[in-house]
Amino acid sequence: MSENTWNLKNKTALVTGATNGIGKVTALRLAAQGGRVVIVSRSVEKCSATVDEIRTQTGNPNVEWIAADLSTLAGVDEAAAEFRARHQELHVLVNNAGGFFAERIVTADGYEMTFALNHLNYFRLTQQLRDLLVSSAPARVVNVSSDAHYGGAMNFEDLMGAQKYSSWRAYSQSKLANVLFTYALARQLEGSGVTANALHPGFVASGFGRNNSGWMGMLMPLVQLFAIKPDKGAETSVFLATSPAVSRVSGKYFANSKEKESAAISYDQTTQDRLWAISEQLIQSAQHALPTEAAASSQA
Numbered sequence: 001m002s003e004n005t006w007n008l009k010n011k012t013a014l015v016t017g018a019t020n021g022i023g024k025v026t027a028l029r030l031a032a033q034g035g036r037v038v039i040v041s042r043s044v045e046k047c048s049a050t051v052d053e054i055r056t057q058t059g060n061p062n063v064e065w066i067a068a069d070l071s072t073l074a075g076v077d078e079a080a081a082e083f084r085a086r087h088q089e090l091h092v093l094v095n096n097a098g099g100f101f102a103e104r105i106v107t108a109d110g111y112e113m114t115f116a117l118n119h120l121n122y123f124r125l126t127q128q129l130r131d132l133l134v135s136s137a138p139a140r141v142v143n144v145s146s147d148a149h150y151g152g153a154m155n156f157e158d159l160m161g162a163q164k165y166s167s168w169r170a171y172s173q174s175k176l177a178n179v180l181f182t183y184a185l186a187r188q189l190e191g192s193g194v195t196a197n198a199l200h201p202g203f204v205a206s207g208f209g210r211n212n213s214g215w216m217g218m219l220m221p222l223v224q225l226f227a228i229k230p231d232k233g234a235e236t237s238v239f240l241a242t243s244p245a246v247s248r249v250s251g252k253y254f255a256n257s258k259e260k261e262s263a264a265i266s267y268d269q270t271t272q273d274r275l276w277a278i279s280e281q282l283i284q285s286a287q288h289a290l291p292t293e294a295a296a297s298s299q300a
């Protein structure tokens with residue numbers, strides 16, 4: 001397909017974390033362009049209401065949901081399995097579901113929540129759907145990171161903050177992991193027709209941070225008075241998912257729909273490969289430790 005003919009009509013997109021904020025607007029915009037859009041978030045009620053809203057607003061009936069907790073590997077696997085049961089093609093995967101956790105939370109797999117939801121979820125979901133992306137090529141992976149990654153460092157000795165937890169460190173590390181993962185993925189996918197790019201959406205007034213109690217939960221609505229609206233915050237995600245201008249661009253970081261240099265460490269292939277290997281090990285260990293159980297529900 002030439003650069004000028006890429007559009008979403010007759011294409012299938014999957015957007016995670018699409019019941020609120022940036023993901024919801026992203027899904028709506030992709031549906032408005034005529035694509036089949038599948039959203040994934042935790043709550044059956046919120047998924048169902050969001051799909052109704054997007055269908056009504058866009059007039060596109062081809063919008064679906066899968067409810068799954070993407071902070072657990074069983075949840076990610078169930079979401080991927082449900083998607084595969086319904087669809088043979090995937091042209092756009094937007095890994096967007098993420099969060100900020102003021103207190104250290106441990107997931108069902110025994111992993112720290114920020115690392116599990118913000119990184120392992122992106123990594124595992126993409127791996128589980130990778131063959132579909134490749135067989136559907138041209139296709140795109142869009143990973144929602146953050147400029148917070150500039151302040152991040154990969155603490156491989158204590159990735160889960162078990163020795164010392166700082167919410168900011170955990171968040172910026174997870175967003176650096178998004179960029180490292182994107183670049184490693186882009187290298188692996190070279191020549192396949194599947195691109196992988198990461199982005200900063202801007203500082204967006206959304207549900208972000210509001211899940212926390214205490215000072216963080218109280219502060220967020222005030223701080224977000226100075227933030228851009230999700231409509232604007234979704235622009236770079238939509239640009240990377242749909243613009244013909246980036247049909248062949250891969251392994252890059254974007255903000256305001258423009259390519260931008262990411263943190264120096266993000267370009268380090270040894271660090272990229274180290275994170276990749278550790279992510280695979282963590283997935284292996286979780287699978288050995290836990291019985292697989294049905295973790296996703298979906299519309300009939």
Ligand SMILES: NC(=O)c1ccc[n+]([C@@H]2O[C@H](COP(=O)([O-])OP(=O)(O)OC[C@H]3O[C@@H](n4cnc5c(N)ncnc54)[C@H](OP(=O)(O)O)[C@@H]3O)[C@@H](O)[C@H]2O)c1
Nearest residue numbers: 017018019020021022041042070098146203204206207208
């Ligand atoms: N807002 C900002 O200023 C900002 C800045 C830079 C980067 N980002 C990034 O942008 C992305 C989206 O954030 P946002 O601001 O739009 O946040 P948001 O309004 O809080 O939306 C988060 C979405 O993720 C879903 N989600 C949360 N936990 C989940 C889980 N365990 N399993 C499945 N889905 C889950 C939520 O749905 P349910 O609650 O229904 O599950 C919701 O749809 C994140 O990756 C964030 O790091 C945001």
